[in-house]
Amino acid sequence: MKKIPAGTWVLVADGEEARLFRNAGTDYKASLEQMELIKPRDLLDDGPSGRRPPELNEQSIDEATFAKQLVNRLNAAALQNKYEHLVLMADPQTLGQMRPQLHQExxxxxxxxxAKTFTNAPLEDIQHALHEE
Incomplete structure (x- = not known):
């Protein structure tokens, strides 16, 4: 059984939305409280990071931009010491877009x-997945 310390932030995301939780339970029995539902914003103004392959369609560009927005938020919060531990739960594509942009903190x-999609999963399924090996 995996240990998820109390107070851990849990980001559950895909390319279209994210849910940010905090573990209000114990290290070995997560009890997640949703802190925020995050939707993409100003996608045309922001744009994805890095070079953009010409074969990307509009939806892929929007998803990459949203991944960048999520990373920017997590990086800023880490640098302000708003959380000590973090769990990332996202579809493999979103997770792959986020990794290279994460600050060392x-x-x-x-x-x-x-690396699995849980954005529309019931809370019980997310909590159970946190402790699986």
Whole structure:
């Protein structure tokens, strides 16, 4: 059984939305409280990071931009010491877009990554997945 310390932030994301939780339970029995529902904003003004392959369609560009917005938020919060531990739960594509943009302070706080889509999953399924090996 995986340990998820009390107070850990859990980001559950895909390319279209994200849910940010905090573990209000114990280290071995997560009880997640939703802190925020995050939707993409100002996608045309922001744009994805890095070079953009010409074959990307509009939806892929929007998803990459949203991943960048999520990383910017996590990086800023890490640098302000708003959380000590972080779990990233995202579909493999979103997780792959986020990884190279993570600040070293954010990376240092990651205790677990789950490359699976849980954005529309019931809370019980998310909590159960946190403790699986």
């Amino acid at each position: 954010t990376e240092r706080r990651i205790i677990r990554e789950v």
